Amino acid sequence: MAKSIDVSNVNIYYGDFKAVEDVSMTIKARSVTAFIGPSGCGKSTFLRTLNRMHEVIPGAHVEGEVLLGGEDIYAANVDPVQVRRRVGMVFQRPNPFPTMSIYDNVLAGNRLNSKKLKKADADAIVEKALTGANLWNEVKDRLGKPGMGLSGGQQQRLCIARAIAVEPQVLLMDEPCSALDPISTSAVEDLIHELKSDYTIVIVTHNMQQAARVSEYTGFFNLKAAGQPGHLVEFNKTTKMFSTPEQESTEAYISGRFG
Numbered sequence: 001m002a003k004s005i006d007v008s009n010v011n012i013y014y015g016d017f018k019a020v021e022d023v024s025m026t027i028k029a030r031s032v033t034a035f036i037g038p039s040g041c042g043k044s045t046f047l048r049t050l051n052r053m054h055e056v057i058p059g060a061h062v063e064g065e066v067l068l069g070g071e072d073i074y075a076a077n078v079d080p081v082q083v084r085r086r087v088g089m090v091f092q093r094p095n096p097f098p099t100m101s102i103y104d105n106v107l108a109g110n111r112l113n114s115k116k117l118k119k120a121d122a123d124a125i126v127e128k129a130l131t132g133a134n135l136w137n138e139v140k141d142r143l144g145k146p147g148m149g150l151s152g153g154q155q156q157r158l159c160i161a162r163a164i165a166v167e168p169q170v171l172l173m174d175e176p177c178s179a180l181d182p183i184s185t186s187a188v189e190d191l192i193h194e195l196k197s198d199y200t201i202v203i204v205t206h207n208m209q210q211a212a213r214v215s216e217y218t219g220f221f222n223l224k225a226a227g228q229p230g231h232l233v234e235f236n237k238t239t240k241m242f243s244t245p246e247q248e249s250t251e252a253y254i255s256g257r258f259g
């Protein structure tokens, strides 16, 4: 079941370096939220705090509160591995497991969660996830073939199938189309559009047209100056952000005057 995320006063550090300062926002369930902003302003860093991936980096830590469906994911009794199961992630470069078949790639997460999966159940999960990722028709006759044998765009949809096979509550996507050609990009954008009826989707993108096409809400991050932490300048409905933004720097960025 898709869940909302409430972020309050989050600061994010790499060791002593504060990379992101004082971010608060509410990410609605069953919607697509895009993060935009110039390079280095902390979009990816912030995204990775939403499923506790940030703290995997030695010395990295997070202050503030992140609630997933009202529950504090940073509470002392919460297992980060469980959080990452509930909040899936798709990366910039498609990263199917190189030695695994298409079928096994889709099931990789499920197999980590429960060792014994009946063949019929496994088949059903694979078909559902690949159908959900708009890939089933292209691969149904070669499920036993290596995932790496697919095109880049197909590999990215395979990674999305792998992420949704475990039925996460939120799907984070870090520039999921930046390594893809325009046709594959369009396929992934169509998919994002379809997935939002079941999932809460958060996407980092450098492509403002993409943010405008796929998202309902947009957060604009910026840096006050080089070496300063990134911060959230404006969070608004995407239609408003791209027509009448509240902040001057949002308008400047969106109209291509900087960044």
Ligand SMILES: Nc1ncnc2c1ncn2[C@@H]1O[C@H](COP(=O)(O)OP(=O)(O)OP(=O)(O)O)[C@@H](O)[C@H]1O
Pocket: 014, 019, 037, 038, 039, 040, 041, 042, 043, 044, 045, 046, 057, 230
């Ligand atoms: N592993 C790391 N160790 C130390 N500093 C890091 C690390 N990763 C990122 N940073 C720093 O944190 C800040 C934010 O980086 P981040 O990658 O989140 O920005 P971004 O907005 O996603 O950039 P881009 O659009 O270029 O991907 C930058 O100053 C960056 O140098």
